[in-house]
Amino acid sequence: MSNIPETGRTPRVQIRLVIIQVLVVSLLLTLGGRLWYLQIRNGDEYTNEAKNNHVQQVVQPAVRGSILDARGVPLADNETRLVVSASRTELLKMKDDGKGVLTRLAGVLGMKPKDVMDKVRLCDSQTPQPCWNGSPYQPIPVTDEATTQQALQIRERAEDFPGITAEPTAVRRYAAPGKANTAQVLGYLSPVTDEEIEKAKDTDSPFLRSDQVGRSGIERTYDKALRGKAGVTRYEVDNLGRVIGEAERDEARAGANLVTSIDARVQAVAEYELHHAMKEARKGFDRNTDENYKADAGAVVVMENKTGRIISMASQPTYDPNAWVGGISAKDYARLTGKKSNFPLLNRAIQGQAAPGSIFKVISSTAAVNAGYEFDGNYPCPSSYSVGGQVFKNFESKGYGSISLGRALEVSCDTVYYGLAHREWLKDGGMKPKKKTDDWFYKTAHQFGLGKETGIDLPNEVTGRVPDRQWKQRFWEANKVGWCKQGKKNGTYVERIAYEGCLEGNLMRAGDSVNYSIGQGDTLVTPIQMATIYAAIANGGTLYDPTIGKAIISADGKTVEPIKPKAHGKLPMDRKTRNQIDKALAGVTTVGSAAWRFGGWPQDKIPMHAKTGTAEVYGKQTTSWFVSYTRDYTIIMTIAQGGTGSGASGPAVRKIYEAMYGLDEEGNQDLKKALLPKPQQGLPKIGTDGTIDSPSIRPYQPRKPKPADEQVLAVAPARRD
Template sequence: MTNIPETGRTPRVTIRLIVLQILVLSLLATLGGRLWYLQIRTGKEYAQKAAGNHVREVVEPTVRGEILDASGRILAGNEAKLVVSVSRTELLQQKDRGKAVLTRLAEVLGMPAKDVQDKVRLCDAKTPQPCWNGSPYQPIPVTKAATTQQALQIMERREDFPGITAQPTSLRRYTGAEGANLAQVLGYLSPVTDDEVQKSKDKEGRERRLPVDQIGRAGLESVYDNDLRGTTGIDRLEVDNLGRVIGSAGKTPAQPGNNLVTSIDARVQKAVEDSLAQAMVDARKVVDKDTHRNYEADSGAAVVMDVHTGRIVAMASAPTYDPNLWVGGIAGKDYQALTSKESNYPLLNRAIQGQSAPGSTFKVVSTAAAAQAGYSLGGNYACPSSLTFGGREFKNFESKGYGSISLARALEVSCDTVFYGLAYDQWMADGGIKPKKDAKDWFYKTAKQFGLGAKTGIDLPSEAAGRIPDRQWKQEYYDANKDAWCKQAQSGGNDYGTQVAKENCADGYQMRAGDAVNYSIGQGDTLVTPLQMARIYAALANGGTLYRPTVAKAVVAPDGTLVREIAPHEDGKLPTDARTLQYIDEATKGVVEQGSAAWKFVGAGWPQGKIELHAKTGTAEVFGKQTTSYLTTYSRDYAVVMTMSQAGTGSGASGDAVRRIYQAIYGVDDKGNIDTGKALLTKPQAELPKFNPDGTAVKPVSFEGGFAPGSTFLDPAPQTPQTPPTVPQMLALPALETTLRRSH
């Protein structure tokens, strides 16, 4: 028998079999490892998730806490209204993506079909209002003012309105207590976004915010959102594979939010808002002698601060708006009105965001700076009608000279040239164009010690810091703008702006003599907010303490018990000794008695001998615009500041309005007679309001300053509605507008 020679094919087959065996074993090992991981290592977790597939969560809305004034009046409360909402998820499951349903809904509600369709579309960068900026899985409200008949039509014909609900919902209501608006202080709500829901998840992945939540977007609603929001309830229902309820998997009841007590007095707020509005109307009737047209008075702000604590008693901003426009979703036309240039952006809180030059109200800072630099408070200083620095003439505001006068008199008559001379002298002492390494910069350093150029820390969002244009700022500003200046300088133009650009391109980083002297009277690149100036003048009134401004006083539980008090916070002291403070105090008193504001106070019958006021007027000049009016004042208890853009002089435009505020506070009539029975608040209210066991505020039996007729308080009798009524209850009511009140 012949042996067949062995070939190389057999080893190759063997190698392939071995490789195949290894692959099979590897796959089996991988599969086994994965099964171990799923069934053993994470089996419990997946079992829980599988069980969760048979549980449906029903959200129980909570009642948002109320915002109250210092006496317990409701500034922001809640009310139950019939809200018609659309489930976008259910609409998209329909063949026509819900178009027919929305058309029928529009007919029932008496709305254009396009308006309804626009309200349920999602917002993005290309989609204008109206649109929905909340979670796409949350029911989208179409109207917050459904009638009983409309609700019945929708509920009785559910087959015609799949995905549509009509049910009572707790909505925010800004009450306008005592006629006060407070839009920018209170803020507003809007739906939480998906991104915010995701960011709110805790370490275990649980959502602290739900897609149905409303979140504060501005003002106190934003800052104290966690206190006010409460906890949404969850009812977990067990269902079978057909979605039928077969039992309960537990329930987390809704917890109402806490109430926020503020230092705002609604009656004083109303007086401030009215005075500011009237002042703007009056200013528009006056012809500007420089432009030969009426003043525009396009915006303004006013602040009343308790000088002993820094608490805000009133804060107004104009133009303003109705905060209820945001409730239940804002209409497209309303949103456009609030954000358009034509409306001058009423969403801005100009008391904390409006930045402008302070004009001569800044001179109290310059006086303190001069004292720190070693200038005598007992000396006299030249007050000519004008001075020349660097070839440029700098005049008094009305080109009037007063000869040799004291710093106090310079404050009284608001002499610019006295402060020009002091600032120039210090600029030269620091090295002028070529500053010394150890330049004292007293005028800039003192302003920062007064708290300017930095946020005050008030408990309101988006506060502006203002600006102190010292040497460091000049350099940084030059570095950021050099290229633009030089490009404009090379354009060949001969207008004022191009001439300035040429100068800045060459040496815009330098602190020139003109910069220094302009700064000393609150002009040039200096920017402040009305709140910053109120804080400074409050410190002058209280002996030099700079308090952190606050609006909120306490957080109170729904049953009226104190959760926490927000105590006054001392941030520091003014950089002045007692002698300098007394000197400025006497000078600002003189402004009211025989200075630039006398014609609006003592000359108008103010009882200065009984209620002593102090003031400083300011008229800030702005290139290309009419002058800004600034008036800063204080009494024994309050600092009152008012400013108006393009409105005229400090005393001329704001004097009457500020006097009217003091008249309302202290009960002074136009003849100077004092009637404490008509006074709104002769002293700041230090105590918190008292509450009944049900959380409603108790009206005090007596209170210094009294209560104006029509003050909004509930009777002490307990009242306990804390959740919205059901649909049948709503439909049984004679009026579909039940206010949810827990403290009033």
């Protein structure tokens, strides 16, 4: 038994106990502080994160609004189809990245395995179409044309098709009522991209990964209104993914309907007549190139004079916008974008640029009057005009003696405008221009609205070009080095042009000015620009923004948002000049360059005004232009490499008017057969249940020409304009 007293151990034990107590208290304080930090200070943040970890979202896509014509006929709406989709997220979890599943799916759908796999791959700069340019986390449509039997096979053998769904889905449909395709006006849809989702996330209209968005046409311009708002249901799930309750629900809101000013009946007529005019033009022989005209592209616009509303707009070549629904195939994509396609996705009414030829002369006539020349004065119209050793001729070297500007418009005399433009060029200093030049001919073109957009409610409108002194300087600075390398004083035509450009390409030469005065040279316009100008002449001088949208109406028809006409300027002419030009343009169809195309027209009942144009293009055949107006409408048609204005485009424009006004070949009117004798008033009715009061429409049946008419056309003289 030890004799050591107990009191010898007590201090050490007590010290140890104290240390342990301090450690325990410190740990408790640390844990308590951390618990306060997590639950009190950042409690809400972590609570939300915890909830999100146990919440799954189910998206109900919004039904996209319909696009209607002015009478309520659907141009674009929705139909229910069986859509088969694949989840990349699920497929990539498989050892073979889902190749086996997609191969089996191809067998059920009657498709090639490669085609199915191409559809679900993601788009990038190295991947050609078809591919998926939407979010990789949303189901990717493989086909929207599955049969009921195919859908049942997929759903009944779900174990063989993991990650594959087959569901009835509302799919966009471009109805083409009465064969009115309206492709370039309507546009098409494609899936939203991650970049677009990120960009829009803090706006009042964020995207969901399931959204489809408009990529061109009015589908793009009015996308926000048409798209509506998708519904989202949030479910609480446990750690095994089982639903334990519904957390929150945001109801889907259907997109609004867009009523347009397009009349599907007139659209069908315009599309047919443009296509037919191009076919007929290809039968014509071009003596300048010793081959038939190619007539490879064209456009037509029908516009209301007093509002700027577009009744019809067509472009050739065209395409079927339904090709984009559910994802475009490789074959269709190549056909629409390949080098041999001639780019049918282009809307040539707003994106096709060409020299205007003689339809530009209303601008030159106004410029001359504003520069101080009398409209009714006498101006020489010789067969040719010489400038600096170069001879500029009238078509077929025909002269008319001394004539007024009005008569010059009627017979489309070039040399009158050559002389006026040359005199103004000399007044501005010629090759040694004054510090402050008047430049009446160029200034007036800008005042007419050329060189900038018209403001039409379609994306990607181009500006055209007014080749004034400022443009020439910029163009010369950008091309001088290349011209100087290529140019040769005694070389080919192109080499001589390059040589001259190198030396003085920034200077306004006399030849530039006289050529410009008749709509040639470097001048570029679009059909919509010239339609806007001629509609302004018809309505007294107001330049309207062309518009296709007429009203946005909610899905239940209760809310109507009109899209009112908007003016952007006035023509730079007084009433007297406008009336004089108006009279001259009426003379074009009675005693001028278009008279041979308008024999029998009821001029006393429906006064017709027109201007013909044939624009020369280096290296190509001539561009045909025909622009016209009545009290109510302006119609313009152009055909690239189509020949003369009155020869190629004139007859088609007349037939469009005849269909709208209900006229026969002799000019007799039957209002029962008239499609649109006056502009459409009012809006179609949409019921609270979403039903649309929509009239039926029949395909356009063109009238067969009489044999006598065909004989007259066959012997009609060839003309420039």
